Amino acid sequence: MLSDLITSLSANPYFGAGAGLIGIGTALAVFRRTSQYGLIFFRRQFMITLEVPNNDISYSWLLQWISHQLRDSSRHLSARTTLIKNDDPSSRIQASYTFVPSVGTHYFRYQGKFIKVERTREQMINSGVPFESVQLTAFGQDRQIYIDMLEKARDSALLANEGKTLVYIPTINEWRLFGQPRRKRPLNSVILDKGILENLINDVDHFLANPHWYIDRGIPYRRGYLLHGPPGSGKTSAIMALAGHFDLSISTLNLSQGTMTDDRLQQLLSNVPEESIILLEDIDAATVGRHYEKEDAIRFQGMKPLTLSGLLNSLDGVISTEGRIIFMTTNYIDRLDPALIRPGRVDFKQYIGPLTADQTERMLIRFYPHLTRDEMNEFLKQIEQLTDNYSKPLSAAQLQGFFMHNKESIKHVFENIQQLYGS
Missing domain, CATH: 1.20.5 (Single alpha-helices involved in coiled-coils or other helix-helix interfaces)
Known part of the structure; x- marks a missing residue:
């Protein structure tokens, strides 16, 4: 036919x-x-498809979780290398390697269904940062399968970061994890003057535990803190310890960057990672209304620098978000504009000053727990004489550095005590 x-x-x-x-x-x-x-x-x-872009917080979680599902089947991998320092000070830094699915197509089986994974990457022209996404495809119409995957990916990531503090830094208008998660800083490792750390803990705890107290009274649910005092007094260390104590991450912003503008600051503060402390260190160096040098003017041509008005609106204006904690630090509170630190923008001000006798004693006990009472009194007496002679108070950072340099025994401490002032 x-x-x-x-x-x-x-x-x-x-x-x-x-x-x-x-x-x-x-x-x-x-x-x-x-x-x-x-x-x-x-x-x-x-069929049902899910796409997760790399600017979504669950992207890295999902990619790592998928790599575990493909660990025996996939032959196309991308390597991620991290450097790990053990708690033992004598140990060397070691490299740890993890593998994630490379760009391309992969398959794995989940809950009796075959899942197709397509990882794509595109070069962004403006920022130069590649845009990536992962697309999952499965038979059926029930999106619950993807919810289960994301939940498991999140739980796996949280388990891996348990006992650690995450630090985020901004990219263009998004946040990304900076380095590796850090071990939580214990509260007892931060030795401030009597009552300071306790007052901060109580205030943050009340804020986190009572959102409805603010809502019922029509008060914006946000809290601003200002820690001020001389360099090395323990301001940043206290914030790190608070973040670890309350299981919060830290999102740090450098307002003195030449690329920081009003619009960029507003965008960044509007999408800060959940359960994160916003840290504005050295707020006095924000260079609000700064003047560029000639080469900077060429480099940042077309960008309007950060203004005081833009900073204030980002902190508590109509566009500011709620449920956030902002910590500012400064060595020079007198340089700050009164509008920046008025009540409503800064609700809790705390001065953290030079080293006191009580701090010195507690630090001495922490570094040399077997110290006798006579040795302690002798050390405190010599410290008092030194500060009187130099008419310059010590900082906690100075004393800690001195102890670390003479950690072998208390004998070395007494022999080298003049080194505290560089002599």
Whole structure:
């Protein structure tokens, strides 16, 4: 039958003139288009797809979780190298390697279903930072399967970061994890003057535990803190310890960057990671209304620098978000504009000053727990004489550095005590 049809068509003058070939081409084109529409219809009706871009917080969680599902089957991997320092000070830094699915297509089985994974990467022209995404495709219409995956990916990531503090820094208008999660800083490792750390803990605890107290009274649910005092007094250390104590991450912002503008600051503060302390260190160096040098003006041409008005609106204006904690630090509170630290923007001000006798004693006990009372009194006496002679108070950072340099024994401490002032 087929041979007769072919013979008949070849003998047909119209077919031989090209009309038949046009018809076959048209039929094939219609068939191809119909197949495409049919495939699209099939995917929409019988398959479900999830895309997760790399600017979503769950992207890294999901990618790491997928790598565990593919650990035995995938042959196309990307390496991620991290450097790890053990708690033992004598140990060397070691490299740890993890593998994630490379750009391309992968498959794994989950809950009895085959899951197709497509990881793509595109080069961004403006920022130069590649845009990546992961697309998951599975048979069915129940999106619960993806919710389960994301929940497991999140739980796995939280378990891996348990007992650690995450630090985020901004990119263009997003946040990304900076380095590796850090071990939580114990509260007892931060030795401030009596009552300071306790007051901070109580205030943060009340804020976190009573959101409805603010809502019922129509007060914006946000809290601002200002820690001020001389360098090395323990301001940043106290914030790190508070973050660890309350299981919060830290999102740190450098307002003195040449690329920081009003719009960028507002965008960053509007999408800070959840359960995170916003840290504005050295707020006096924010260079609000700063003047650029000539080369800076060329480099940042077209950018409007951060203004005081933009900073204030970002902190507590109409566009400011709620449920956030902001810590500011400064060595020079007198340089700050009164509008920046008025109540409502800064609710809790705490001065952290030079080293006191009580701090000195507690630090001495912490570094040399077997110290006798006589040795302690002698050390405190010598410290008092030194500060009187130099008319310059010590900082906690100075004393800690001195103890670390003379950690072998208390004998070295007494022999080298003049080193505290560099002599």
